[in-house]
Amino acid sequence: MSMLELRTGVALVLLLALPAAAQTYGFGRPATEREIAGWNIDVSPDGAGLPNGSGNVAQGKQVYDKSCATCHGAKGEGKPADRLVGGQGTLKSDRAVRTIGSYWPFATTIYDYVYRAMPYNAPQTLTPDEVYAVTAYLLHLNGIVGADAVMNAQTLPKIRMPNRDGFVPDARPDTANVPCRVDCR
Template sequence: MRDLTLTLLLAVANAPAHAAPEGPRLGQPLEAAAISALDITVFPDGTGLPPGQGTAVEGKAVYDAKCAACHGPNGSGGSAEELAGGRNPLTSAEPDKTIGTYWPYASTVFDFIRRAMPLDAPRSLGNDEVYAVTAYLLHANGIIGEHDRLDAATLPKIRMPNAAGFVWVYPERQPR
């Protein structure tokens, strides 16, 4: 066995260098357009926000049809996380982690809704619907008015109540 091991080691050591193996040949390479369609990240400074627009008035209808069954009417009282109505600050013994008391950036609310909601059909909402639901939830938390129009220009300008509640690992990258 020892001679076989030594022979194999010498064979590997003396073998000509070759390119890395191709891999298991699972799936197919993606075209640039397909990769672009998957790149839906929206950053805290609003980079990545798509075209579209919406208001809280428009968002209420979408919320009632696609969100209220889990999150309850007006963003609370359902089986899923409470989204609005939080009264206890994060420093209290029983903090409320609603959009108004916890989330530091409005653009990341949009990102989460577009990426993950509704739970039974993620990424099924159109951009206008996501802007509208985001507006509705920001309005339900007392952050914007019901007729304020959200879009890629206005959403990143919203100052969330807990914007200063997080410590950045790289402060130089913190959105202003």
């Protein structure tokens, strides 16, 4: 066997030994677990991503009054920012009121959104206990949980929102205009 054949053979063996979807460019570097933990803030409907901690309705009222009421109203009635409470039973009307209570399909989304984006002037500053608490309070204001409710990584994903089954897939194209040229209307 010549050196060339030997080299080719070795190269072939190496190629075959690589995983099927091998990195082809090699830019970037592996993300460490610590780095991922610092950025991995999303929370899914099954509760994946919820941190340790807990909060109740009474604690949530304190968080809300301090950090949320200025924009969302004393009881979540809105103005200047979004209304958060009420509207259940209005979705079929011509002037639907879409709030957490009437429209949002998952309670976990409250946690995800409040932590990542609220309060508007200081996102990602509330502690997990504070976010659980204000989530409990918002659910209570909407009549979804009682005054003694406690939210944590176990209880929050179990909340069934009133509009849980209200969403349907895209049905477009849903119109069939005819490109008429004369005597069209």
